[in-house]
Amino acid sequence: MNEDKxxxxxxxxxxxxxxxxxxxxxxxxxxxxxxxxxxxDFGMVALAIAMLIAAVKSSLVINIFMHIKFDEPIFKVFxxxxxxxxxxxxxxxxxxxVNR
Amino acid sequence: xxxxxxxxxxxxxxxxxDIGAKMGMWLFLFTxxxxxxxxxxxxxxxxxxxxxxxxxxxxxLSTSMGTLNTIILLTSSLTVAIAITxxxxxxxxxxxxxxxxxxxxxxxxxxxxxxxxxxKISHGIYPGSEDILNKPNGEILFYxxxxxxxxxxxxxxxxxVVILSFMFVFIxxxxxxxxxxxxxxxxxxxxxxxxxxWIFLFPLFYLIH
Numbered sequence: 381m382n383e384d385k386x387x388x389x390x391x392x393x394x395x396x397x398x399x400x401x402x403x404x405x406x407x408x409x410x411x412x413x414x415x416x417x418x419x420x421d422f423g424m425v426a427l428a429i430a431m432l433i434a435a436v437k438s439s440l441v442i443n444i445f446m447h448i449k450f451d452e453p454i455f456k457v458f459x460x461x462x463x464x465x466x467x468x469x470x471x472x473x474x475x476x477x478v479n480r
Numbered sequence: 481x482x483x484x485x486x487x488x489x490x491x492x493x494x495x496x497x498d499i500g501a502k503m504g505m506w507l508f509l510f511t512x513x514x515x516x517x518x519x520x521x522x523x524x525x526x527x528x529x530x531x532x533x534x535x536x537x538x539x540x541l542s543t544s545m546g547t548l549n550t551i552i553l554l555t556s557s558l559t560v561a562i563a564i565t566x567x568x569x570x571x572x573x574x575x576x577x578x579x580x581x582x583x584x585x586x587x588x589x590x591x592x593x594x595x596x597x598x599x600k601i602s603h604g605i606y607p608g609s610e611d612i613l614n615k616p617n618g619e620i621l622f623y624x625x626x627x628x629x630x631x632x633x634x635x636x637x638x639x640x641v642v643i644l645s646f647m648f649v650f651i652x653x654x655x656x657x658x659x660x661x662x663x664x665x666x667x668x669x670x671x672x673x674x675x676x677x678w679i680f681l682f683p684l685f686y687l688i689h
Contacts, residue, residue, distance in 0.1 A: 418687035430683035
């Protein structure tokens with residue numbers, strides 16, 4: 381019964397305007413950080429930092445803007461499967477590249 | 481009498497599967513993810529092989545132009561999200577206004593792209609040009625990837641403008657409304673994907689120093 385109610389709430393979840401504005405502010409802040417940091421020469425670390433910030437930005441977009449956080453769990457499973465597939469393809473390719 | 485006039489409405493509602501529609505959209509988005517994923521893989525592979533030449537080639541790209549387009553696209557994602565909340569709360573005017581702003585931002589993004597590309601092309605930097613072919617392999621690959629990846633992304637922006645314009649008309653005519661908003665929500669998902677891809681394209685092409 382409790383789960384039922386929870387489910388119903390998920391279906392009817394309307395994200396308030398304020399949440400969206402806060403996420404947008406965070407995205408803009410992260411963008412300015414990544415631009416500023418790229419000016420400093422960290423070598424390969426710079427790429428890692430840029431990718432980390434991009435990952436944080438995308439998780440904000442996917443969870444809040446794309447509503448995944450409030451959707452049925454099956455959507456999260458789908459997302460994980462496709463991201464995992466992508467990671468496997470990358471890892472195997474680089475394994476080949478490094479060991480050539 | 482009352483019963484019979486009520487029945488078709490119920491039946492119509494029963495034929496709509498909002499969760500199914502959304503699931504279909506997400507499955508489509510995953511094919512998009514793998515399409516761009518393959519290109520990012522190619523980028524990663526060649527950047528690993530020619531790190532220095534990628535760095536030199538990337539100097540030609542304008543960081544400020546890239547940053548401006550990033551801000552434009554992030555803001556357009558905000559406005560499309562607000563449009564969905566507004567429609568669900570029954571504020572049709574706010575939904576239309578935000579959808580309109582989203583379309584304007586999308587067009588602004590493409591206008592910036594146009595300036596950027598035409599400046600490159602007038603400097604002789606385009607796939608297959610003499611200037612490009614005289615450069616070392618890594619730089620040829622960088623510009624090839626730049627044109628293909630931002631080009632495909634730009635194509636998605638244009639498709640997004642068409643989809644969002646249809647949504648604008650649907651909301652205006654009332655077929656997409658407070659109780660039937662899944663079309664708008666799925667269009668929003670598509671638009672956020674366009675934003676997501678740019679979030680990765682931006683640091684990989686514009687922020688190499």
